[in-house]
Amino acid sequence: MTENRWVSAIHWRREGQQTRSERTQSALIDAAESLILEKGTDATTIADIAARAGCSVGTVYHHFKDKKALFFALFHRMTEAYQALNQAVADPAQWQGATIADLLHGYLEISLNLSRQAAAKAAASAVVADHPELAAHYAEIQASSRRIVLNLILDRRREIGRADADAAAAFVIDQMAAMLRARVDPSQRAVALQDIDDEDFIANVVHMASDYLELKPAPK
Numbered sequence: 195m196t197e198n199r200w201v202s203a204i205h206w207r208r209e210g211q212q213t214r215s216e217r218t219q220s221a222l223i224d225a226a227e228s229l230i231l232e233k234g235t236d237a238t239t240i241a242d243i244a245a246r247a248g249c250s251v252g253t254v255y256h257h258f259k260d261k262k263a264l265f266f267a268l269f270h271r272m273t274e275a276y277q278a279l280n281q282a283v284a285d286p287a288q289w290q291g292a293t294i295a296d297l298l299h300g301y302l303e304i305s306l307n308l309s310r311q312a313a314a315k316a317a318a319s320a321v322v323a324d325h326p327e328l329a330a331h332y333a334e335i336q337a338s339s340r341r342i343v344l345n346l347i348l349d350r351r352r353e354i355g356r357a358d359a360d361a362a363a364a365f366v367i368d369q370m371a372a373m374l375r376a377r378v379d380p381s382q383r384a385v386a387l388q389d390i391d392d393e394d395f396i397a398n399v400v401h402m403a404s405d406y407l408e409l410k411p412a413p414k
Contacts, residue, residue, distance in 0.1 A: 219257050221247045223268045227317040235265060235324050265321045269328055272318045276335050279304070284342045286349070294353045298370070298403050301343045302396045305374050340367050355408030366403045373399060 225246035229238040240261055244251045258264040282288060283304065289297060322328045347354075347363045356362040376382040377395060390398070 215257075218249070218253065219267070220271075222249070222254060222257060222264060223271055226264050226268055230265075230268075230317040230320050235320050240264075266325075266328075269318045269321045269325075269332075273332060273335055276308070276339070279308070280335070280338055280342055283339070284346075286346070289346060294347050294350050294407065294409055295400055295404055297343060297346050297350075298366075298400045299396055301367075302370065302374065302399060305339075305371075306377070306392055306396070340371060343367055353407075353409050353411075355410050356406065359407075362407055366406060370399060370403065 222243060225243045226238065229242050229246055233242070238261070240251055240254050243261075243264065244254050247254075254264070258267060283300075289300075292300070318332075322332055344363055344367050347367075348360060351359045351363075354362060383389075
């Protein structure tokens with residue numbers, strides 16, 4: 195996809211910024227992630243994780259109390275990354291000069307990029323399935339993402355021509371979230387009537403949302 199100048203500065207923490215201990219923990223979580231996808235949570239053992247990460251069982255226990263703690267760390271690594279991204283996205287300075295159409299484009303691009311982290315999401319989902327107490331936390335992070343975008347849009351409500359800007363903007367965000375879920379769901383992609391790339395998908399969705407909101411040129 196074409197680089198979005200508002201999105202390009204928003205990124206995950208790079209490996210080079212981690213300490214040695216953090217890199218070891220990341221390697222163990224990466225190993226657990228891949229094994230969960232291959233074997234499931236129950237069949238994945240500490241010995242398997244150590245072997246996949248290329249370290250000793252003792253090293254695993256040095257960093258994590260038990261398998262459950264490691265799996266929770268996997269879940270929290272993903273959710274903490276989401277929260278950090280939410281925090282970056284929520285910064286108004288990040289979107290200085292952006293129109294509502296720019297915000298919608300950025301929201302879609304970021305969401306698709308996150309959804310492409312398929313292994314992490316699938317592994318974390320497996321952990322959530324075994325530990326339902328984590329589900330509410332995950333849902334709240336997703337809801338927070340929508341509220342952040344909604345607030346940024348409503349800060350630019352003068353661009354919205356449709357009556358009741360608050361309700362219209364909330365409707366658009368909810369519908370875009372549903373479209374994103376369908377976009378990344380392989381079973382839904384398989385029955386789509388039109389196969390388009392991500393860039394065209396984003397452009398079409400932004401066009402539809404802009405028409406619904408009756409967007410006007412941004413005030414100068």
